[in-house]
Amino acid sequence: MVSWSQMIKNFDKRLDIEDIEEFQLHLTKAVNRKISKLEEEYGTVSEDDMADPRDLDAYKDHLTDVMISTQSAKILGDELSILALYKKVEIKTKKIIESKVPNPKSKNLSYINNVRSILPFELETIDGYSSFNELRLLNNAIKHGGLVSNELSSKYPSWIEGDELKDLDIAYRRLLSGVELYVSTLVERLYSLSEQP
Template structure:
């Protein structure tokens, strides 16, 4: 607060600082883990595709051998046995490629699961950071459950469930919980677009889900930050009336007068 021409003026830098901090927190990069594993995922995908192609080529060769064998007498023709030995060699190679593709697929699945878990954890951190900035007296450690976090915003009349992206965040939360606790693709998760036709999690459905919702997360956090700013600094006539009515019920007239003087200081 400062004086100019004998009139009391307000320094609004505090509001600007808080609003800037909220905007900054809402725009924190949530994709660092994605960037860190991208090279590994690209490498695994190339290897996976390579082994799948080899496995397919071997299947074609085995089919060709079987066609040739169908025209030979197994008991009399030596060529049949020669082809059979070659077919066994191909089966062994095919089994090797099959094992490799299975292992790579599981590694890709593991990375995509970690990406889901990391993304939701970052959202929780981000939301708690917004609370810490806007309401520094609130102990964010108490919000170890998602429901308690949502209840806090509701207590501030912030309509969090109506914010764009809330549905996707909820889907992410449910997916995160399932991956962490039992790994089961339950009926509730099967309502999500990417999992409707599947019976279990795999790299493809997990990564497709992540790619669909990742941009929505930033939108949600920015809109949440804007709602927090409104709660802190926007006082329309209706809100002022509610505040004044509440104070009138709890304060004596002399106390109200003192408060008015304090607000003018």
């Protein structure tokens, strides 16, 4: 039988991402459905469908613009997923630090350097830190213009400074398990500190 305190600890170690996953699922389905309809229409529309046959090219251009706009909504959704995941980690970190570290409230825990300064261990020693840090830098890059920052590219060379952030859905999936490990390990370390005599 699991004790109440162990159940709370297990809950604290878990990063709740179901809402992000559901958002991604619905957005992807909606975008794919709309793109599919637009592509079908693009492929089947003919001069016979136009009041003036000369309007066909302009109509196809319009369909292309709508497809591009639809893809932009998907890109925005991918950005929101990165922002939401980081926000969840930030909230979880703040909550657990405030409950397990003496007098943390004097610091703004939205800043990574403040988190580092109050922990009795190095944040970089937490399993999954690299995934968390890349997520943090992606979050910052999205919020500050949507381009790869110098800090992101210097720490993670697969990103090229100044490039537009792309394939954020792939980055989200790639980073997710490491970020979940980071949260779980951070919580475990903070619990072990508070359990020491």
